[in-house]
Amino acid sequence: MQTTRREILKGTMAAAGLGVLGIPDWMLPALAQGETLVPFTDLPPNINLTPAPDRRIIDIRTIDGPFTSKDQFFTTQHYGHPEIDPAAFRLKITGLVDRPVSLSLAELQKMKSTDVIFGFECSGNRRPLQGLTSNGRWTGVPLRAVLDHAGVKAQAREFVFFGADHGPEDVEFRGQITKVEQHFGRSLARDKALAPELILAWAMNGEPLTRHQGSPLRLIIPGWYGVANVKWISHIHVQEDEYLGKFQARWYRTLRGEMIDGEVEWKESAVTHMQLKSFVARVTRAGADHSVFGVVLNDGTPIKSVDVRVDEGPWQPAKLDPATAPNKYGWKFFTYTWRGATPGEHTVVSRVTDATGRVQPTAEELENKKTFLEDNSQHPRKVMIS
Secondary structure, eight states, X not given: OOXXXXXXXXXXXXXXXXXXXXXXXXXXXXXXXXXXXXXXXXXXXXXXXXXXXXXXXXXXXXXXXXXXOTTTOOEEOSSOOOOOXXXXXEXXXXXXXXXXXXXXXXXXXXXXXXXXXXXXXXXXXOTTTOOXXXXXXXXXXXXXXXXXXXXXXXXXXXXXXXXXXXXXXXXXXXXXXXXXXXXXXXXXXXXXXXXXXXXXXXXXXXXXXXXXXXXXXXXXXXXXXXXXXXXXXXXEEXXXXXXXXXXXXXXXXXXXXXXXXXXXXXXXXXXOXXXXXXXXXEEEEXXXXXXXXXXXXOSSOOEEEEEEEETTSOOEEOEEOTTTXXXXXXOEEEEEEEOSOOSEEEEEEEEEEXXXXXXXXXXXGGTTBOSSTTOOOOOOEEEEEO
């Protein structure tokens, strides 16, 4: 009898961990009754998805529902995981506001809360694992309501969000290096900071944030890459001048070549909203047919279609999951039934098109992008059919 991942997790062995079976968790994808996994043959031989203290990568082959559990949610950061007592926590709002404030978590939670479903990825998420992505239902207070409480002045143009995490940095200017202790910081322009969909979240999937997720409070910017969603947020400073912190001005930049008047001009842009992307998460077999299951990530623009291609055949329409498709900012699942698969190695790839006509690019179409961030290229997967 085949034991599924769900059965193991429901059993007493889950409490002791899958190691007692000699089988790592990532080798046990969640399958429907009668399904068997068709292994990818393009994964590195030394793949390791064991959680590390400062990094957690999900195994996309084990996605079994729209929301990622708190123990599986991906995480990556630069200054470790600060431990903050929720009872002692205060959110400071300073700068160009009428009433500088220091708000406790309890005071924030007394304001009218809201939920948003948002699935995002690290801007460095890419092949072959695609594991720096997750999806959750976030609960918190609209950022705009908190800023209105402080009273934003008319000349305010830049809203800087600092996390409680910090570390030593070398800041170089014309050969001179200055050592400073720097908090993680990101900023937003006024129109984005005051947009209605942004929230300061204290819960995910109905439970308080964990330390890995930014407890007790984090910024959620639906449709933007993970780096902008500042964790352990402790200070919002409102100013007129542009913010040029390390993770805003020097890191998390994308360099692209753009043809202008017959010449290539190199443009550097900040990592902000997510680029349109889909990827194949797993291929399974049930009887004579095979099922291709995958995930769509985007910035909230409505999705027009998802297509799947096997080898060099024609693109075929995939079916968007009706349960996840309406979620504007959340993961969207798709499936494609692959019939008549022949024995041997095959390549399976997906592409997504949004309502504006944007089509997920190929790797060749992104050759003018010279940094690995924001890789939304089509990701061909190789599978072996027996």
